[in-house]
Amino acid sequence: MKGESDILKAIKRRLCGERATVMLEFAFVAPLVLIVAIYSADTMRILRTEQQLEIATRLAADVEAHMANYYGNGKTPSSATKNVAKRYLVDVAHVVENVGDVYIKGDSYVLKNLLSVAVDWINRFMKGQAFGDDNLFLKLIGKILGGIMNFVTFRTVNYITDVVPHDRAVKISTAVYIPTILPSAAYAAISLPKRGGGGGGRIGVGQFAPDLEGGKAATAWNLKLNAKKRHRVYCYMPVIDSVPVAPETYVRKFKSWCAKHPLLKGLVN
Amino acid sequence: MEMTGNKEWGTGNVLLGRLASERGSVGVVMALVIFVVMGMMTMTWNTAQLSKAKMRLQNAADSAALAHAVWQARGMNAVQNINDEMYEALSLSVKLRNFARIMEPIALGFDAASNIPFVGIIFKGLAIAMHTIAVLAGGTGGWLATRICKYFLKWIAMFYVYGSSILGVVNAQKLASQNEADPLAACSPSSSVTDPDGWHLGIYSIGVSWPVKDTFLLPLAESGKDEVKKAPWKSDKISIFENSISPWKQIYKFTGAGDAWDIKPYVSKRGDKEGIKVETKKQGGKETTKVDDQGVLPGPTFWIAFKLGQNIETLPLDGFFNSGDKDRWTHKLPMFAIAAGQCITGDVVPHSKKSEEDKTNQRPAGFGAGATAKLVPVSQVFYDIAKGAGYVVDAIVYH
Numbered sequence: 001m002k003g004e005s006d007i008l009k010a011i012k013r014r015l016c017g018e019r020a021t022v023m024l025e026f027a028f029v030a031p032l033v034l035i036v037a038i039y040s041a042d043t044m045r046i047l048r049t050e051q052q053l054e055i056a057t058r059l060a061a062d063v064e065a066h067m068a069n070y071y072g073n074g075k076t077p078s079s080a081t082k083n084v085a086k087r088y089l090v091d092v093a094h095v096v097e098n099v100g101d102v103y104i105k106g107d108s109y110v111l112k113n114l115l116s117v118a119v120d121w122i123n124r125f126m127k128g129q130a131f132g133d134d135n136l137f138l139k140l141i142g143k144i145l146g147g148i149m150n151f152v153t154f155r156t157v158n159y160i161t162d163v164v165p166h167d168r169a170v171k172i173s174t175a176v177y178i179p180t181i182l183p184s185a186a187y188a189a190i191s192l193p194k195r196g197g198g199g200g201g202r203i204g205v206g207q208f209a210p211d212l213e214g215g216k217a218a219t220a221w222n223l224k225l226n227a228k229k230r231h232r233v234y235c236y237m238p239v240i241d242s243v244p245v246a247p248e249t250y251v252r253k254f255k256s257w258c259a260k261h262p263l264l265k266g267l268v269n
Numbered sequence: 270m271e272m273t274g275n276k277e278w279g280t281g282n283v284l285l286g287r288l289a290s291e292r293g294s295v296g297v298v299m300a301l302v303i304f305v306v307m308g309m310m311t312m313t314w315n316t317a318q319l320s321k322a323k324m325r326l327q328n329a330a331d332s333a334a335l336a337h338a339v340w341q342a343r344g345m346n347a348v349q350n351i352n353d354e355m356y357e358a359l360s361l362s363v364k365l366r367n368f369a370r371i372m373e374p375i376a377l378g379f380d381a382a383s384n385i386p387f388v389g390i391i392f393k394g395l396a397i398a399m400h401t402i403a404v405l406a407g408g409t410g411g412w413l414a415t416r417i418c419k420y421f422l423k424w425i426a427m428f429y430v431y432g433s434s435i436l437g438v439v440n441a442q443k444l445a446s447q448n449e450a451d452p453l454a455a456c457s458p459s460s461s462v463t464d465p466d467g468w469h470l471g472i473y474s475i476g477v478s479w480p481v482k483d484t485f486l487l488p489l490a491e492s493g494k495d496e497v498k499k500a501p502w503k504s505d506k507i508s509i510f511e512n513s514i515s516p517w518k519q520i521y522k523f524t525g526a527g528d529a530w531d532i533k534p535y536v537s538k539r540g541d542k543e544g545i546k547v548e549t550k551k552q553g554g555k556e557t558t559k560v561d562d563q564g565v566l567p568g569p570t571f572w573i574a575f576k577l578g579q580n581i582e583t584l585p586l587d588g589f590f591n592s593g594d595k596d597r598w599t600h601k602l603p604m605f606a607i608a609a610g611q612c613i614t615g616d617v618v619p620h621s622k623k624s625e626e627d628k629t630n631q632r633p634a635g636f637g638a639g640a641t642a643k644l645v646p647v648s649q650v651f652y653d654i655a656k657g658a659g660y661v662v663d664a665i666v667y668h
Binding site: 028029 | 302306336343642
């Protein structure tokens, strides 16, 4: 017991000494400084990853927009896009120290604008469907009017409306796991700032175009992802229809007819 | 040593004693350290918020610039499709006209032979038949070209050029708005409801399409001095009917066929209103023709998104420094972002050879159609502007 009291006395003596004070200060301050340093580094790394993910996603969407134009279908993302995009997304994977995988999802949309609506109506008019299919009389009137318009314009209106630029877009979204020591709640706070007004609602950071599905769905998904320390970036990219397939106009039909006729073949060839 | 309760030392001595003592020094150090640490965390948080705000602003500018350029590209592709149709109509009319050119001399020969006694009446009949065929063929060709190209496709093309550009501006503003950028028109009374100052400064985007001269003055060349000699749609001026003694030339003139030969489709090359600029040089006795291909339509679109009253949310510690501010938890920082997009056209040439051969009428990619859009470095826009600053004024006035 005597020995123990000596030890206690020694401890008390050391605690009251100058060296103990320094140790105590260090013990309090060091974790704080460490936490702040890691917090700063983590925050900056998350930002950097998000920026790189945004760039990569935009690139993937750009590739996909061209693929959609080339193939002319709505199946996105294509395997080619995934391959190309993931090549570029390797950099992002490196950012997350090779522990994260990059998920790519996508779909294609046809956006409606004034021109698209007008063109749709003209197309239906030319096909005799401007007044609907229910009323036979109106359908007949529509067909007659469409036929007259086709004849007067040498069917070029039909040609033009079929090659008119359609306002199409592809949507690509990527999600990546960002390892961080920050708790999920803190990460979510950083990753999902409140956004009000502007027509965008609460939408994620890094989008190149707003989420057309609505703010609530995006928020729910983002919260779910953020809880797992995952970040999502989505990007809409417009498709430029540059290689349309044109129907035959009357001019082309006449030339084709002449080309088949032995006497008139030389006229058009 | 008694530190407290000693009246002889007095209050001042007590404080001096406490300061001289090492007891409680840890607390003082911790208070200072926590203050500094909180400051550092605030700075980090604010930097993050600022970075995110900047990203959003840049997105607004990028999406606006790209959207504008995309619609310009769509317009260019539509124009190219119209050009293709123009070529089809014009080539058909030219072939019909050439057929008429063969028939007309024969008819004139029959006309001359009609003076022969007895059989002259037969030659006269043949001459009338030949004239009829020639005028019908030539007139039909001219009528086709005139009606289809000059009175129809021309205006359709103009509609697409102007329409797509306007749609580009509208869509750019819309996208900028959806990316949390308020369009200029959104300085609305509703904003004043939320803002006590009655004035709301959001993100504003301004778009400039440059050079608008090329975009909105697409050359529809009708006859001119600097006609393109080797243009595929160009054919020689028909004069045989003009000088003909044929009584049918009035019909020919009535159809407007004579006007149709000078119609040229829209071209995308920058130059004068006459179309593709051709430079002819003589080098070593050899004449070479060069097509001026500097720049294609349209020029880059230039969008600036800026926000003068950007509110950046900060940590509560910030209020320590701005306790008197009503928006004590926010900073108001001016920010701006610049983006440039460009419609990259394939040469919008007036015809497609493949469409002659390929019965599916599918135009090969890269042969005329295929205009696309992309974001370009802003420095490129400034470089282009430096080359022709005169156009910028027009651009700003337009928008």
